[in-house]
Structure formats: structure tokens, C-alpha cells
Amino acid sequence: MSNDRFLKACRREPVDCTPVWFMRQAGRYLTEYRKLREKYDLLTIAKTPGLCAQVTLLPVRKFELDAAILFADIMLPLEAMGVNFELKENIGPVIHNPIRRCADVEALRVVEPEEAVPFVLEAIRLIRSELRVPLIGFSGAPFTLASYLIEGSPSRTFVQTKSLMYREPATWHQLMERLTQLVLEYLRAQVRAGVQAVQLFDSWVGCLSPQDYQEYVLPYSRRIFEGLADLKIPRIHFGTDTATLLELMRAASSEVIGVDWRIPLDRAWERIGKGYAIQGNLDPATLLGPWKLVQERTREILQQVEARPGHIFNLGHGFYPDTPVENVARLVEFVHEQTSSKEKARELL
Amino acid sequence: MSNDRFLKACRREPVDCTPVWFMRQAGRYLTEYRKLREKYDLLTIAKTPGLCAQVTLLPVRKFELDAAILFADIMLPLEAMGVNFELKENIGPVIHNPIRRCADVEALRVVEPEEAVPFVLEAIRLIRSELRVPLIGFSGAPFTLASYLIEGSPSRTFVQTKSLMYREPATWHQLMERLTQLVLEYLRAQVRAGVQAVQLFDSWVGCLSPQDYQEYVLPYSRRIFEGLADLKIPRIHFGTDTATLLELMRAASSEVIGVDWRIPLDRAWERIGKGYAIQGNLDPATLLGPWKLVQERTREILQQVEARPGHIFNLGHGFYPDTPVENVARLVEFVHEQTSSKEKARELL
Numbered sequence: 167m168s169n170d171r172f173l174k175a176c177r178r179e180p181v182d183c184t185p186v187w188f189m190r191q192a193g194r195y196l197t198e199y200r201k202l203r204e205k206y207d208l209l210t211i212a213k214t215p216g217l218c219a220q221v222t223l224l225p226v227r228k229f230e231l232d233a234a235i236l237f238a239d240i241m242l243p244l245e246a247m248g249v250n251f252e253l254k255e256n257i258g259p260v261i262h263n264p265i266r267r268c269a270d271v272e273a274l275r276v277v278e279p280e281e282a283v284p285f286v287l288e289a290i291r292l293i294r295s296e297l298r299v300p301l302i303g304f305s306g307a308p309f310t311l312a313s314y315l316i317e318g319s320p321s322r323t324f325v326q327t328k329s330l331m332y333r334e335p336a337t338w339h340q341l342m343e344r345l346t347q348l349v350l351e352y353l354r355a356q357v358r359a360g361v362q363a364v365q366l367f368d369s370w371v372g373c374l375s376p377q378d379y380q381e382y383v384l385p386y387s388r389r390i391f392e393g394l395a396d397l398k399i400p401r402i403h404f405g406t407d408t409a410t411l412l413e414l415m416r417a418a419s420s421e422v423i424g425v426d427w428r429i430p431l432d433r434a435w436e437r438i439g440k441g442y443a444i445q446g447n448l449d450p451a452t453l454l455g456p457w458k459l460v461q462e463r464t465r466e467i468l469q470q471v472e473a474r475p476g477h478i479f480n481l482g483h484g485f486y487p488d489t490p491v492e493n494v495a496r497l498v499e500f501v502h503e504q505t506s507s508k509e510k511a512r513e514l515l
Numbered sequence: 516m517s518n519d520r521f522l523k524a525c526r527r528e529p530v531d532c533t534p535v536w537f538m539r540q541a542g543r544y545l546t547e548y549r550k551l552r553e554k555y556d557l558l559t560i561a562k563t564p565g566l567c568a569q570v571t572l573l574p575v576r577k578f579e580l581d582a583a584i585l586f587a588d589i590m591l592p593l594e595a596m597g598v599n600f601e602l603k604e605n606i607g608p609v610i611h612n613p614i615r616r617c618a619d620v621e622a623l624r625v626v627e628p629e630e631a632v633p634f635v636l637e638a639i640r641l642i643r644s645e646l647r648v649p650l651i652g653f654s655g656a657p658f659t660l661a662s663y664l665i666e667g668s669p670s671r672t673f674v675q676t677k678s679l680m681y682r683e684p685a686t687w688h689q690l691m692e693r694l695t696q697l698v699l700e701y702l703r704a705q706v707r708a709g710v711q712a713v714q715l716f717d718s719w720v721g722c723l724s725p726q727d728y729q730e731y732v733l734p735y736s737r738r739i740f741e742g743l744a745d746l747k748i749p750r751i752h753f754g755t756d757t758a759t760l761l762e763l764m765r766a767a768s769s770e771v772i773g774v775d776w777r778i779p780l781d782r783a784w785e786r787i788g789k790g791y792a793i794q795g796n797l798d799p800a801t802l803l804g805p806w807k808l809v810q811e812r813t814r815e816i817l818q819q820v821e822a823r824p825g826h827i828f829n830l831g832h833g834f835y836p837d838t839p840v841e842n843v844a845r846l847v848e849f850v851h852e853q854t855s856s857k858e859k860a861r862e863l864l
Contacts, residue, residue: 320671322669322671323800323835324800325800325803325835328798328800328801328803329800329803329804329837331804332800332801332803332804332805332808333803333804333805372756372777374777375776375777375798376777376779377812377815378798407721407756407777409758409759409777410758410777410778410779410782427724428721428723428724428725428756428758428759429759430725430759433759449677449724449727451672451673451674451677451678451681452677452681454674454677454678454681454682455678455681455682456681456682459681463724463726466726486672486674488678
């Protein structure tokens with residue numbers, strides 16, 4: 167591997183400049199990806215190792231990114247469980263058999279990843295053989311997966327999810343148990359296949375109060391991170407809208423916590439504590455604006471953390487499809503350039 | 516007026532027990548409301564003073580609530596501006612001519628409230644003549660109204676809104692100017708007609724970073740609150756997902772700040788400062804659970820603020836339609852009962 171800046175930053179070791187990768191860096195903002203999507207749907211790409219590898223590598227070949235992230239959909243491992251879903255364009259996952267009662271949970275089968283998602287593991291091996299930066303594997307977190315399964319389609323209020331949680335706590339905990347087992351095995355299999363770090367996406371967990379997070383979610387996320395500890399790879403814990411959950415998320419024990427733009431990065435780092443690395447936190451919508459704005463907001467983020475070891479530059483959530491590629495290219499360069507000079511300045515002191 | 520607990524709490528004066536009202540307290544969880552809705556659609560009710568008064572009074576007659584809130588939709592004042600919308604069941608406002616460019620903003624007319632929404636003002640007069648608790652008027656805040664106008668339908672990402680804000684700041688500021696003028700005149704007219712407090716709903720503003728809030732929103736919200744100052748009525752500033760915006764919202768200068776369940780109420784009050792009253796913050800989804808859970812979470816909130824003068828008990832957002840009426844009735848009683856004893860206990864000290 168020619169560049170291990172990202173892995174070093176995860177371990178809070180000094181780096182020559184701040185590493186950068188982006189959520190949804192292989193996505194619709196790339197012409198090459200859109201062209202592929204004219205021929206294949208998302209699930210076909212994700213399930214065909216050659217195509218999956220090609221898409222995963224696209225952004226790393228185009229920009230000086232410091233990590234690649236496996237191209238996949240968080241719903242993939244659920245298919246073998248018996249979940250019947252489709253990915254609707256501009257909407258997201260729609261589940262044809264949403265979870266509404268205990269029997270629905272009992273019907274979910276936990277299948278070994280080697281049997282359920284062999285294509286993902288094969289894609290990882292393919293990608294690794296061609297990649298010169300670290301490869302990040304990922305999974306949806308139990309809460310976020312549960313919210314899709316229960317709501318049946320993307321939600322703003324998550325009221326069905328909360329309702330099940332409050333009205334049938336036993337069903338909720340049983341569902342979380344199964345998803346925890348699934349996610350843990352899925353991530354362990356990804357590491358065995360070759361990923362060098364993992365990110366747990368609890369994208370929608372910010373809809374909960376701290377009390378609910380602690381009672382209904384934290385024990386499961388913690389079990390996943392603890393179940394990965396022996397593998398000695400950096401573990402990233404990410405969610406949006408988590409400004410008031412950060413201390414609790416820290417208790418789930420990962421090396422890195424990813425935060426969104428709602429909280430200034432320095433304030434987030436204070437709350438998490440210096441014993442953790444941090445990832446974030448540019449609002450991806452910023453990239454839809456002029457370069458001047460992207461530059462200004464990026465500079466603010468970098469100034470807040472002052473190139474302290476342990477910062478991984480990223481967005482607060484994934485790229486929007488309309489993101490101009492030009493802004494992405496300049497952003498990668500800008501972060502590297504700004505933080506190299508800082509490092510140099512520090513050495514001179 | 517027989518009960519001014521709510522107004523006293525807004526001014527942080529001691530009260531005999533903590534006042535309670537609920538966002539969407541006149542809504543679909545009430546059988547009486549659902550029956551009326553079989554005959555009339557929401558806009559017909561809101562535009563017919565007799566029906567509007569009847570609906571506004573429903574919950575105050577049913578429960579020992581300490582304030583009534585005008586039954587209205589935040590889209591109402593926009594109609595006379597030239598905005599063509601419908602309220603889709605289970606979705607929300609859908610705008611047929613969303614704002615996409617400068618010319619769309621220029622086409623918006625600011626019409627005097629007496630001409631644009633005479634029915635609202637007439638309803639207020641009717642309600643006041645029958646009401647024994649204070650009446651709260653309200654308006655959507657410029658940002659939240661703008662987000663509906665730009666997105667065209669409810670959004671989770673608000674990416675169109677942010678995109679316009681970043682790409683065409685002049686258009687954004689012009690739109691906010693017009694909405695500010697509209698909202699200020701609308702609220703002033705409501706006060707003239709008889710409302711005794713006003714709440715500005717900036718429901719979706721929590722999608723912004725603190726920097727964006729400060730630059731694109733705060734000046735307008737501040738102008739509205741300052742423009743109401745001479746009327747000497749309590750002004751409530753509410754948004755969801757505002758944990759990291761509270762210090763900035765305070766700068767908009769209202770008497771009361773309303774917060775949602777994402778932040779513990781005591782932590783929110785610390786951030787806002789003791790010179791402000793606070794409103795909140797039970798997750799309305801809690802009410803879908805068993806009474807025991809509602810009681811537990813309510814007790815936590817009350818313990819956090821220890822009956823300190825200046826707390827108004829409310830939800831963190833509006834009731835969901837499936838809320839059991841039984842839980843609502845018990846909740847009102849429980850808050851009163853718990854906080855009366857606290858007051859008594861204090862007196863004994």
C-alpha cells in the first residue's frame with residue numbers, strides 16, 4: 167500500500183496531511199457511474215464483483231483520495247434474511263413486507279455472509295488486488311436497518327419505529343438481536359475478505375432522545391464494536407444529527423466517530439474526548455454552491471481542529487447526485503494542501 | 516381570564532403549577548376533530564371562523580390545558596401571495612409553483628393580513644370571546660416557509676433550499692425579506708385581533724449548520740421578534756433539531772424558546788441561559804407507548820427543571836394522529852399534580 171494516511175489518522179498518529187474520503191464518493195455525481203447505471207441497476211452492480219470493483223475504484227482513480235469505500239447498499243445483507251425490498255430511484259429502499267409484529271421478526275433468518283452475500287466478499291478481494299489506498303467496509307447499524315424494516319420506506323419522523331419500540335419492547339429487542347448478529351458477522355466477513363477498516367452507518371439514529379438511544383440502541387452498537395475488537399482494524403461509528411448523542415456513541419467503543427455539519431467539529435471533538443479520532447463534517451449541500459463557499463467552510467473546519475492528529479476529512483453525509491465533480495476535485499486538493507503546510511509549520515516550531 | 520399560568524411562566528414568574536399546552540392539541544387524535552374532517556377539509560375549517568373557533572376550543576374544553584393555540588395551517592398566509600398549494604393527506608403541503616428563481620420571488624405579493632386572511636382574524640375574535648385561558652397565535656418562520664416554497668413538498672434533506680441559498684444568495688435574501696415582512700404583519704394582526712402570545716414555528720431550521728443559520732436565517736427571525744417587541748406579548752421561538760443552534764436562536768430575542776426531545780431540557784436551558792423561559796420537550800412518539808413510559812419520561816423532564824419558574828410543559832413537536840386520547844388526559848393531570856406538590860414542598864422549606 168502506497169498511502170496509509172487514513173489508517174494512521176484513525177489511530178491518531180501524525181500524518182503528512184489530513185486524509186480525505188467521502189461518503190458516496192462512488193455515486194451519481196460521477197459521469198462514469200451514471201453511464202454504467204444506464205446499463206445496470208444499482209443492485210446488479212453491487213452483486214457483480216467485477217462491476218462493484220470498477221465502481222469502487224472510480225473515485226480513487228479520479229481523485230487523490232486516501233481511502234476507498236466498498237460500493238454496496240445497506241439493504242444487501244437483509245435480502246437473505248427474507249426481506250423483500252426494492253431500491254426506488256430518488257426515494258430509497260421500499261420494503262414489501264415491513265416488520266409490524268413479533269412473527270415478522272421471528273421469520274427473519276440470519277444466514278452466514280459467505281452464503282448470503284458471497285459477491286460482496288469476492289468484490290472486496292478483487293478491489294484489494296488493485297487498490298493502493300485502504301479499503302473501508304461498512305454496514306448499516308441495527309437501528310438504521312430496523313427503521314427501514316419497520317417504516318417500509320424512508321421516513322422523516324420514524325414514528326412507526328418508535329411506536330414498535332415503545333409498545334412492543336420485546337419484539338424490538340428481538341429484532342435488534344438478530345440485526346446485531348447479522349451486522350457483526352457481515353462486518354467480520356468483510357474484514358476476513360480484506361477490508362482494512364469498517365464504518366457502521368447509524369444514519370437515522372439522531373431522531374432519538376439520548377434516553378431512547380441508551381436504552382434501545384447503544385447495547386447493540388456496543389456489542390458490534392466489541393465483537394470486532396480482536397480484528398485490530400479501525401472502527402468508525404457514524405450517524406447524522408447526533409450532536410446530543412456523542413458521549414453515548416463514544417460508549418459504544420470505536421476508534422473514530424463521524425459527525426455531521428450540525429455541530430462544529432471542535433465542539434464535537436471536545437464532547438467525544440481526545441482519545442478518539444473524528445471524521446467529518448462538511449455539509450454535502452455546500453458542494454452545490456460556488457467553490458468559494460466550499461473553500462471557506464472547509465477552511466473553518468480545518469482551522470477548528472488545527473491539523474491535530476486524528477482528523478479524517480469527510481462530509482457530514484453522502485454526496486448529492488448534482489454535486490459538481492469540479493468542486494470535489496478541488497476539495498481533495500485543498501484539504502491536502504492546507505494541512506500539509508500546517509504540518510510543515512508545526513515542524514518548524 | 517381565569518387562568519394565566521401560561522402567561523406568567525412565559526414571563527418567568529412563579530406559578531401554582533407548571534402550565535401545559537401541546538402542539539397540534541386540536542388535531543386528528545381527537546374523535547370530535549376526525550368527525551368534523553369527514554365533512555370539511557382542513558382549509559375549509561381554517562377559513563371558516565365558526566369552525567376554526569370550534570376546533571381551537573375542542574381540546575381546551577376536554578382537558579385542563581393552560582393555553583389554546585389557534586387552529587390554522589402555516590401555509591394559509593401564503594395563498595394571497597400567489598402560492599398555489601394543496602395539503603395532501605399524510606404528506607403535507609405540496610406547492611404547484613415552487614420557487615426556483617428570482618422571478619418566482621418577485622412574483623410574490625405581500626398583501627395586508629386584513630385582506631389576505633380576514634377569516635383568521637375573525638376566528639381569533641370569536642375564540643377569545645369564549646376562552647378562559649390565553650390564546651396563542653402563530654406563524655411559520657421565514658426559513659421554514661421558504662423551505663416549503665422551494666422544495667415544493669416535504670423534504671428530509673432540504674437540498675433544494677440549501678442549493679438556492681448557496682447558489683443564488685441574492686434571491687434567497689429577497690425571498691426571506693418578503694417572508695419576513697409577511698410574517699411580521701401576520702403576527703401583528705393576530706395580536707391586534709386578540710391573541711395573547713405568539714409562537715414562531717421554525718420547524719425545519721435544524722437541518723442547517725450554525726454558520727448557515729447565522730448568515731441566512733437569524734437576521735430575519737430577529738427582525739420579526741424585534742418587530743413584535745412593542746406589543747408586549749410573550750414571544751415563543753420554536754424549532755426541532757436545534758440543539759446546536761440554541762445560543763443563536765436566543766440572539767433572535769424571544770421570551771421563550773421551545774426545544775425538542777433530542778436535548779435534555781436542563782442542558783437546553785443551560786445553553787439558552789436563565790434569562791429565558793423554556794418550552795418542551797416530550798417526544799410526541801412517547802404518547803404512542805404505554806402510560807408508564809409517558810409518566811417516566813415526563814417525570815424526568817420535570818425533575819430536570821425542578822419547577823423552576825419559566826418552564827412551560829409541551830411536546831418536542833406536534834401530536835401524531837394515532838395518539839391515544841387517554842394518555843393526553845392523564846399527561847395534563849400528571850404535570851399539574853407533580854408540579855403542584857413541588858411548589859408546595861418548596862413553600863415548606
